[in-house]
Amino acid sequence: MWRDLATASRTSDPDSPLLDDHASDGALELLKYGLKKSREERVITRGAPRVDPEVVSGDDRKVVLADCVDDREWLQYKHNGELKNDVPGGHFKTDATVTRSKGVWKVSDLYMHEVGSC
Structure with a gap:
């Protein structure tokens, strides 16, 4: 799911066909949002x-997962190549539920806490 999101984020494409490969339900809606x-x-x-x-x-x-995601090397840029802001990124707690449906595992629930939460 994270690889799919990182790829779609390169163009800020909420309609990327990759997104629903590994995400569904509320998690998919959060990624698209x-x-x-x-x-x-x-x-x-x-x-x-x-x-x-x-x-x-x-x-x-x-399966319920917990993580401390590091986004210090996953930063937002303006189209002219400048950083969006001077916030360096950080670590944030993430809770996820992965469910199996029709033999396929997908992240169905995802909650990303604020930067600095872990």
Whole structure:
């Protein structure tokens, strides 16, 4: 999911066909919302987040994950190549639920806390 989002963020494309490969339901809507917002602000994102999720709980249909995402190398830029702002990025707590439907695992719920939350 994060790779798909990083790829779509390069052009701020909320309609990227990659997004629903690994995300569904509320998580997919959150990804699209963020990309729509970036498009409205006329920014793109370069780089990629660093993730290292841990399993909190799980069974054969659902897995709950927790992570401290590092977005210091995943920054927003204006179309002229300048950084959107002088905020260097940071670490933020992320909670996700991955569900299995029709034999396919997708992130269905995603909550990204504020930068500095971990």
